Amino acid sequence: MSQKDLEIIIATDCGSTTTKAILIEKKGDTYRQTFRGEAPTTVEAPFEDVTKGVLNAITEVEELSGRKILDGEHIITPNNGNTGADIYVSTSSAGGGLQMMVAGAVKAMTGESAQRCALGAGAIVMDVLASNDGRADHEKIERIRQLRPDMMLLSGGTDGGSVTHVVELAQFLKAADPKPRLGASYKLPVIYAGNNKAQSQVKDILDSSTALIVTENLRPSLEKENLMPARHKIHDIFLEHVMQQAPGYPKLMKMVGAPIMPTPAAVGVMTEKFAKANNFNVLAVDIGGATTDVFSVFSEVFNRTVSANLGMSYSISNVMAEAGLPNILRWLPFDLDEQDLRNRLKNKMIRPTTIPATVEDLQVEHAVAREALRLAFDQHKALAVGLKGVQQERSISDAFDQTASGASLINLMNLNYIIGSGGILAHSPRRTQSMLMMIDAYQPEGVTMIAVDSIFMMPHLGVLAQISEKAALDVFYNDCLVRLGTCLAPKGMGKDGQVIMDWEIIGEDGKRHSGELRFGDILHIPFESPKGRAIVKPAKGFDMGAGSGNKLEANIEGGVVGVVLDGRGRPFDLAKAPAKRIADLNKWYKAMDMYPV
Amino acid sequence: MAHAYTPGLKVIPCTVLRKKRLLPIPGRVLVEMGKQVEALDIVAQTQLPGKVFSVNVANRLAVGPEEIQDFMLKKEGDPVKKGEIIAENKPFLKWFKTAVESPVDGVIEAVSMVTGQVLLREPPKLLPIKAYVKGTVVEVTPNFGVTIESEGTFIQGIFGIGGETNGEVAVAVASPDEDLTPEDLNETHKGKIVIGGKHASLATVKRAVELGVHAIVVGGIHDRDLRQLLGYDIGVAVTGTEQVGVTLIVTEGFGMIPMAEYTFKLLSSRNGERASVSGATQIRAGVMRPEILVPGYPKNVTICKKEQGRGWIEPGDPVRIIREPHFGVIGVVKSLPPELTKVGSESHVRVLEVDLPGGETLVIPRANIEVLEK
Numbered sequence: 010m011s012q013k014d015l016e017i018i019i020a021t022d023c024g025s026t027t028t029k030a031i032l033i034e035k036k037g038d039t040y041r042q043t044f045r046g047e048a049p050t051t052v053e054a055p056f057e058d059v060t061k062g063v064l065n066a067i068t069e070v071e072e073l074s075g076r077k078i079l080d081g082e083h084i085i086t087p088n089n090g091n092t093g094a095d096i097y098v099s100t101s102s103a104g105g106g107l108q109m110m111v112a113g114a115v116k117a118m119t120g121e122s123a124q125r126c127a128l129g130a131g132a133i134v135m136d137v138l139a140s141n142d143g144r145a146d147h148e149k150i151e152r153i154r155q156l157r158p159d160m161m162l163l164s165g166g167t168d169g170g171s172v173t174h175v176v177e178l179a180q181f182l183k184a185a186d187p188k189p190r191l192g193a194s195y196k197l198p199v200i201y202a203g204n205n206k207a208q209s210q211v212k213d214i215l216d217s218s219t220a221l222i223v224t225e226n227l228r229p230s231l232e233k234e235n236l237m238p239a240r241h242k243i244h245d246i247f248l249e250h251v252m253q254q255a256p257g258y259p260k261l262m263k264m265v266g267a268p269i270m271p272t273p274a275a276v277g278v279m280t281e282k283f284a285k286a287n288n289f290n291v292l293a294v295d296i297g298g299a300t301t302d303v304f305s306v307f308s309e310v311f312n313r314t315v316s317a318n319l320g321m322s323y324s325i326s327n328v329m330a331e332a333g334l335p336n337i338l339r340w341l342p343f344d345l346d347e348q349d350l351r352n353r354l355k356n357k358m359i360r361p362t363t364i365p366a367t368v369e370d371l372q373v374e375h376a377v378a379r380e381a382l383r384l385a386f387d388q389h390k391a392l393a394v395g396l397k398g399v400q401q402e403r404s405i406s407d408a409f410d411q412t413a414s415g416a417s418l419i420n421l422m423n424l425n426y427i428i429g430s431g432g433i434l435a436h437s438p439r440r441t442q443s444m445l446m447m448i449d450a451y452q453p454e455g456v457t458m459i460a461v462d463s464i465f466m467m468p469h470l471g472v473l474a475q476i477s478e479k480a481a482l483d484v485f486y487n488d489c490l491v492r493l494g495t496c497l498a499p500k501g502m503g504k505d506g507q508v509i510m511d512w513e514i515i516g517e518d519g520k521r522h523s524g525e526l527r528f529g530d531i532l533h534i535p536f537e538s539p540k541g542r543a544i545v546k547p548a549k550g551f552d553m554g555a556g557s558g559n560k561l562e563a564n565i566e567g568g569v570v571g572v573v574l575d576g577r578g579r580p581f582d583l584a585k586a587p588a589k590r591i592a593d594l595n596k597w598y599k600a601m602d603m604y605p606v
Numbered sequence: 607m608a609h610a611y612t613p614g615l616k617v618i619p620c621t622v623l624r625k626k627r628l629l630p631i632p633g634r635v636l637v638e639m640g641k642q643v644e645a646l647d648i649v650a651q652t653q654l655p656g657k658v659f660s661v662n663v664a665n666r667l668a669v670g671p672e673e674i675q676d677f678m679l680k681k682e683g684d685p686v687k688k689g690e691i692i693a694e695n696k697p698f699l700k701w702f703k704t705a706v707e708s709p710v711d712g713v714i715e716a717v718s719m720v721t722g723q724v725l726l727r728e729p730p731k732l733l734p735i736k737a738y739v740k741g742t743v744v745e746v747t748p749n750f751g752v753t754i755e756s757e758g759t760f761i762q763g764i765f766g767i768g769g770e771t772n773g774e775v776a777v778a779v780a781s782p783d784e785d786l787t788p789e790d791l792n793e794t795h796k797g798k799i800v801i802g803g804k805h806a807s808l809a810t811v812k813r814a815v816e817l818g819v820h821a822i823v824v825g826g827i828h829d830r831d832l833r834q835l836l837g838y839d840i841g842v843a844v845t846g847t848e849q850v851g852v853t854l855i856v857t858e859g860f861g862m863i864p865m866a867e868y869t870f871k872l873l874s875s876r877n878g879e880r881a882s883v884s885g886a887t888q889i890r891a892g893v894m895r896p897e898i899l900v901p902g903y904p905k906n907v908t909i910c911k912k913e914q915g916r917g918w919i920e921p922g923d924p925v926r927i928i929r930e931p932h933f934g935v936i937g938v939v940k941s942l943p944p945e946l947t948k949v950g951s952e953s954h955v956r957v958l959e960v961d962l963p964g965g966e967t968l969v970i971p972r973a974n975i976e977v978l979e980k
Contacts, residue, residue: 146658146659146660146723147657147658147659147660150657150658150660151657151658172720173671173720173721176718176720176721177718177720177721177723180716180718180721180723180725181658181660183716184658184715184716184725184727185658186655188631210720299842318841318842323842323843323889324841324842326839326840326841326842326843327839327841327842329839330838330839330840330841331841347830348828348829348830351828351829351830351833351860352828352829352859352860352861353860353930354829355765355829355832355840355859355860356859356860356861356928356929356933358840358842358843358889359764359765359843359859359860359887359889360764360859360928360929360976361889362973363928363929363971363973363974364929364951364953364955364971364973364974365929365951365953366929366930366931366949366950366951366970366971366974367930367931367950367951368950368951368952369930370929370930370931370951371951371952371953436953438951438952438953439952605952
């Protein structure tokens with residue numbers, strides 16, 4: 010179907026608990042999201058058929074929009090007047106999403122490349138096996154046997170290099186005789202994307218006991234990563250094997266007009282399209298109840314990580330375990346007994362659907378959210394790196410700015426845009442809460458625009474972007490993003506009360522705001538103008554992106570929060586003395602009008 | 607009439623329930639359809655493949671991987687004993703002889719001429735599955751196991767640790783708001799399912815382990831005590847495999863929370879009878895709660911309830927509040943206003959009104975209550 014024909018689009022995202030449907034209609038030259046419906050996902054018993062939930066969600070859209078989309082269990086295509094849609098697309102993370110195990114010869118090299126490959130394809134990586142991962146051989150074999158992944162990605166060695174390690178991994182895999190998670194009767198799909206010289210040996214070892222697929226090496230040389238061929242194979246297997254085993258998916262695959270994508274893969278596509286269209290460096294996060302996904306595009310390089318046990322309900326207690334109690338308590342503007350906090354978080358873990366009913370309880374959840382966001386970002390920074398083990402040629406000028414191979418690609422000063430999604434960010438009672446949580450967790454430097462995806466529409470738009478980039482971007486700009494505003498944060502450290510920046514912001518209507526920012530303060534300027542300019546002159550020792558003490562002019566976006574001038578310095582840390590820390594927090598929360606007094 | 611869907615824990619004097627008892631891999635089913643089984647009867651068993659160990663023979667003999675075949679004394683499929691020589695070199699001088707011994711009892715699984723590794727597999731282990739509950743086999747899943755139907759008192763807890771166990775119910779406190787202290791436990795509690803009131807401290811749990819108590823059931827525990835008991839923080843609620851020496855079930859949650867009176871009375875009515883207990887808890891993807899199952903009827907019950915509860919609440923239903931600031935409070939639903947209401951956190955949510963025994967009425971988010979299913 011040509012893009013010209015696309016006028017009415019129906020899209021669904023089948024999540025673990027809810028299936029969400031949206032209707033997109035072309036209004037004049039622009040695509041807009043007009044109606045949405047949702048229904049419980051029906052993958053598990055007693056229904057065990059994902060299409061039931063899909064049909065229920067679409068029925069809700071039908072009722073709200075007055076458009077007849079379904080004819081029994083079929084989507085009516087193409088659209089004709091007030092009937093049907095031109096295309097139906099869907100993503101899915103139901104049933105725990107795509108779960109993979111990856112293996113590489115050297116953990117920091119092919120192991121890491123294989124991990125990036127699987128994550129980028131939308132998978133949850135259950136474990137990374139490597140010859141040098143510190144585990145004894147029998148422990149590795151035991152681990153492969155225990156885990157029941159949907160598929161496995163085996164890599165190792167550069168093309169033409171040594172075959173020993175990768176053949177050894179293949180032998181361990183055969184000895185473990187792993188079983189796939191779904192469908193006891195079929196063989197585990199294994200993608201081999203390692204040294205091309207070892208292909209025939211790997212085939213000899215694994216061909217009879219697994220469903221082996223051989224593709225190009227994902228690390229053909231130390232200097233080159235070639236993730237796309239293996240990533241495509243992951244998607245093929247996801248559709249051909251994994252989806253076929255999940256309840257109702259064969260039916261769903263017949264309903265859609267484009268291949269079903271794993272939800273995180275679709276969010277990744279949308280993040281990339283948005284970054285490319287605007288020439289931005291983008292950070293996107295989806296913080297859920299069980300997991301936190303982080304996506305980034307820096308200098309056109311896309312990365313995704315998923316922190317499988319950092320989340321706000323099922324995994325809330327794990328955030329406590331990983332962050333440590335003091336790190337959560339530090340964000341609270343009141344004293345809370347450690348035992349009380351422990352019991353509260355465990356009670357949320359065992360009753361994950363409960364919600365905060367008091368401001369104090371809300372602040373506890375916001376404290377946990379900051380730590381979950383921070384930890385997931387730390388994990389992302391560790392994986393979003395340049396290739397390790399690469400010989401670098403350096404000129405004399407580089408000697409003053411030496412970066413080791415494998416340096417993180419994430420540079421907060423160059424970050425243009427942060428997009429947050431997930432209940433705690435998208436549904437905070439006050440939008441200022443979402444904005445400050447992200448600022449506190451990520452500590453953006455210089456000029457950074459911030460938005461939330463209020464109803465988590467990015468999956469639908471990511472899969473739609475495969476068919477029509479214009480439709481996806483139109484809806485993304487107009488209906489998906491809720492612009493919060495812009496954060497202006499000078500990098501540097503000073504003394505409380507010291508003037509660290511003169512600033513001026515100008516709206517599209519020519520309205521100006523200006524003033525001084527002092528160290529240790531937050532200024533919140535309501536500013537709704539969608540486009541604007543900021544002119545900032547940091548003091549000596551402070552940098553807004555143009556160098557220490559240098560003036561900067563930059564485009565900014567206003568929004569439902571406005572402009573936040575963050576004078577707390579970078580790297581920002583809270584006062585160690587409890588009284589000062591609580592006083593600071595109260596001052597900042599008051600400046601942001603965060604909580605009812 | 608207004609009603610709302612809500613999760614709840616089952617506390618039922620008598621119900622009919624089915625338990626699937628399946629092996630993780632195919633094996634042999636040992637009981638036939640219609641057979642009456644006791645909790646400790648083995649209903650199916652299989653052989654778990656043994657662990658695999660590797661020995662790098664090429665490195666040990668200082669030869670190339672492709673050469674090791676010449677030095678192997680055992681071939682693929684041969685049985686070996688721990689310490690038995692599986693490969694050795696043939697030097698001119700005996701003094702330089704190197705022998706490679708098997709690290710385990712088992713068989714030679716593979717000899718690799720590429721890596722120089724030899725893989726050895728330990729003998730398989732027998733994995734039996736017990737009936738767990740007294741009842742009747744109502745379904746046989748060939749090669750995997752059976753489904754057992756049982757009739758009895760069924761009580762779900764909110765969280766537990768430790769696996770399946772069995773024993774006589776022993777109520778060790780006088781009321782549901784009494785702490786279960788170490789002094790409440792004695793030698794007579796060995797092998798029993800001890801019922802406490804509002805709380806068990808770390809000292810109490812340790813005392814129970816010393817005495818050989820099979821399980822403790824109380825209203826609440828402190829998370830700090832749980833951490834000390836396990837030696838680590840539970841990050842995600844998937845439990846059941848802990849090995850602390852006792853199965854622990856909390857009926858209300860973390861903190862000092864009296865056990866719901868109804869639960870306590872029901873357990874007391876089955877004092878002295880044998881129960882099957884499991885601490886296994888899983889909150890995500892196929893929710894599983896810890897449970898206590900006592901076969902048979904309490905004295906005052908004449909018929910067994912077959913339906914699985916109606917799944918929603920209506921005015922008049924007893925509920926438990928499960929979030930601060932009224933955590934653990936039990937009341938009765940007064941009304942279910944349909945409109946969104948702004949609560950203290952400023953969120954606009956659906957709420958319900960709950961009458962407390964003292965006459966007070968609270969407005970609570972619907973997400974923050976749990977129905978007490980009787």
